[in-house]
Amino acid sequence: MKKGLAVITILALLVCALGASAQEEGSAEPQVFTSGDYEYILLDDGSAEITYYKGTERDLSVPAQIDGFTVSSIGGSAFSHNETLFSVELPNSLTGIGEEAFSSCEALQSVSLPDSLASIGNGAFSFCYSLNSITIPDSVVSIGRNPFERCDCLTRITVSPDSAFAVIDGVLFEKSTKRLICYPCAFTAPDYCVPEGILSIGARAFSFCSSLRNISLPDSLVNIETLAFSQCTSLNNVILPDSLTSIGDFAFHLCSSLNNITLPDSLTSIGNGAFSGCRNLKELTLPDSLTNFGGTAVFFGCHDLTLTVGRDSYARTYARENNIPYTYADANDWLTN
Structure with missing residues (x-):
């Protein structure tokens, strides 16, 4: 009996040793x-x-x-x-x-x-x-x-008509995904209109575009990816289309001039830090369609912000849990009732 236990113990140790050795080989640096x-x-x-x-x-x-x-x-x-x-x-x-x-x-x-x-x-x-x-x-x-x-x-970004990518007015797009990849930050125009048909604004696509003041987004847009408009320090007015469902992490991070943004009823998710550092954002209405906030820092650094939320909405719960001032669209209806 003791010999049997000893053999089992030795076999178990060998299996562990071989497993550890294989793991080390698998993780070895080239x-x-x-x-x-x-x-x-x-x-x-x-x-x-x-x-x-x-x-x-x-x-x-x-x-x-x-x-x-x-x-x-x-x-x-x-x-x-x-x-x-x-x-x-x-x-x-x-x-x-x-x-x-x-x-x-x-x-x-x-x-x-x-x-x-x-x-x-x-x-x-x-x-x-x-x-x-x-x-x-x-x-x-x-x-x-x-x-x-x-x-x-x-x-200047150049591609041929046969490329998997396209350049329209100097801006780089991916054809298959209808994604805007790069709006060069060297551009000095204050306004830009994203072409109709584009589904996604890619990660960091507009970051550091300090001259951009107004952006027009198409009704086809579904997603704004991580850091898409980060540090667009002159951007002050954004109207998001009714097709949009998600805003990525830090999408409008440090857009310090942003003072007006309209969120659509189609929006379901806002990533963490999406509006962090938007210090001029004073008022924002959150739609009842929202079901997800990526973290506790969505509005970090927005010290003067008051959210308008639905009474029984997920947005109201988020505001309360994160000590963000909020109100209701009908908060003063008692005056006329």
Whole structure:
């Protein structure tokens, strides 16, 4: 009996040890190789992904091969915060550019994207203050969160009619999802009308557009994504269409001039921090259709705000639980009754 228990115990320990070993192998970081100014890893298909560039070249032509391995990908943040890059030519072997790969390359003015490129990751060229134009090849089928956020000099985005994307009046859209991806923050016009048929305003699509004062949204619009209009500091008037169902987290964060916004009866969800820092917002009517608030900070920093809510609504419960001043549309009907 004791021998049997001992065997069972040993087997149990072996199973645990093997499981732990397998878990460690599964979570192991890929080996990083160095070749000149580049660090890279090998992907499952045997190609190389550049993970870091430490060089100081002004005009850089990224190689198609490193140590005999085909360069297929630029990894997340691989070139970010490089202070010397002025122009970059990417190789025809490249299929993917990772999240924030060239973010905060403040001197970067020119990027040549190859015809092999299939995807551009979230914020890939964000905060490239000097980038003034970009041509997106027809091979690109996927673009993440606004890759050109806070590109203060970007005034020209070019695509062909055969692309999966479209540019209308300088604004970048995705055709298949009818999503507005990027309204360049370099634009100085005070007003903009989103085309009818657009279903979604993409994440950070208008962020840092400091000249924008008024936005007209189409009756087709269903969703406003995370940080879509964040830090549009001149935006003061927004009328949301009756088709809209959700407003994402921090969608109007730090829109410090916003003083008038109309929420439709179709709206069911408002994300956390959606109107945080909108210090000039004094009054807002919340529709009875609302069934979800993303968190307790939806109106954080709106110190003078009073909400108008329905008497038995979810919005009233939210206001009470978060100590936000509120009233009812019929609060003074007693005067005439």
